[in-house]
Amino acid sequence: MSKFQDTFRNIFKINELRQRILYTLGLLVVVRIGAHITLPGIDSYLLNEAMASKTSNNLFGLYDLFVGGAFKNAAVFALGIMPYISSSIVIQLAGAVVPYFQKLQKEGEEGRKKITQLTRYGTVLIAAVQAIGIVTGVLLPLQVNGVPVVPAAIHGFSFVFSSVLFLTAGTVFMMWLGEQITDKGIGNGISLIIFIGIVNRLPFAILDEVRLLNAGTRNIVIEIVILAFMVLIIAGIVLVTQGTRRIPVQYAKRVVGRKVYGGVTQYIPLRVNTAGVMPIIFAQAIMFLPSTVLSFFPNNEFMQSLAGYFQYTSFTYSFVYAIMIVFFTYFYTAIAFNPQEVSDTMKKQGGFVPGIRPGKQTAEFIDNILTKITLPGSVFLAIVAILPAFVSRMGVSGSFASFFGGTSLLILVGVALDTLQQVESHLLMRHYDGFMKTGKVRGRK
Helix, strand or coil, X not given: CHHHHHHHHHHHHCHHHHHHHHHHHHHHHHHHHHCCCECCCCCXXXXXXXXXXHCCCCHHHHHHHHCCCCCCCCECCCCCCHHHHHHHHHHHHHHHHCHHHHHHHCCCHHHHHHHHHHHHHHHHHHHHHHHHHHHHHHHCCCEECCEECCCHHHCCHHHHHHHHHHHHHHHHHHHHHHHHHHHHCCCCHHHHHHHHHHHHHHXXXXXXXXXXXXXXXCCHHXXXXXXXXXXXXXXXXXXXXXXXXXXXXXXXXXXXXXXXXXXXXXXXXXXXXXXXXHHHHHHHHHHHHHHHHHCCCCCCHHHHHHHHHHCCCCHHHHHHHHHHHHHHHHHHHHHHCCHHHHHHHHHHCCEECCCCCCCHHHHHHHHHHHHHHHHHHHHHHHHHHHHHHHHHHHCCCHHXXXXXXXXXXXXXXXXXXXXXXXXXXXXXXXXCCCCCCCCCCCCCC
């Protein structure tokens, strides 16, 4: 404990790190405040009563989890950061097939700025479409005992226009906050905004489970077994997230003056889960789109029957969601790690993998290993992501089941580890010990 306390104190001894952490916390507080500012004209008392059933153990409830309760509050941040993620997905997919975007990716810093600008434009467009769907398909028809949540006197174009404007502006503002956290704070801003929203719902989920225990509907032994199983799942997520496959690289000896350089063996660490939590976030953002589109047709029987296939607990939803996670894991890994580039760099520095020819064969060797280790990692992510849908059918409360594995737990663990690693790097650069005994977060060999 004393070592942990010393490390925690060291964080605040480093001026830059202290400022980054406080800056990040300050912007996250702004995010939480925006999640409680209800759209103008809505009766907040009726809204809470109506939304209690609307966001109960369904896709809306899952969406509300990601935005930290902002959707249930019909707040200006109700759309969360998902439109930005959806826009990023579209742009990155376009970069794989559209020549114009491929050209931008090769133009260095200028191309990156142009892609960022297009992503922002796409965010505004997607946020506006989702806002129209929420206002017209969810808020306007919402009633409690025949009393509309939105007073009939303000129904009309002015309410729809102003609400869509507020929701879209809220998403754009959150996008800006996320970029500021990434540039001037600590950690990935977009991931941290989702992280803080999920953490906000955790105490309420635990409270629901305690209520069931006090009511006698849950046995204490069963509760202990559930918690123990959750700990095992968390341990598995950490294991896969930090797991690596090391490829040995040997460098030829070279003499410079009187000194001999090289002749040592180093390693290329290939992570089992190179993509981190991004495949989960990407897949979840895509799965929100069908419900948004179907919300435009609340009175169409065919559309509503089709919406049943995309319910959070349906087999179709789980199957499609799992396939998309596997796909996005490979897709994002291909973007984040380029075997050909690594092979060329090794060749220039005189390095080679023992038994493998430098150049093309080395790139193919690395790519083959990366493909093999990514498969179990992606399948594990998919299984854990769909686990809450099955756990909720076993009597576990819906709010607590969402933390029993699933997207929520994967994002919590992944973002926490990534942020911890950034803090570790700042400490090690100043010759301070990190939170771990070795001074760094080690991957499993």
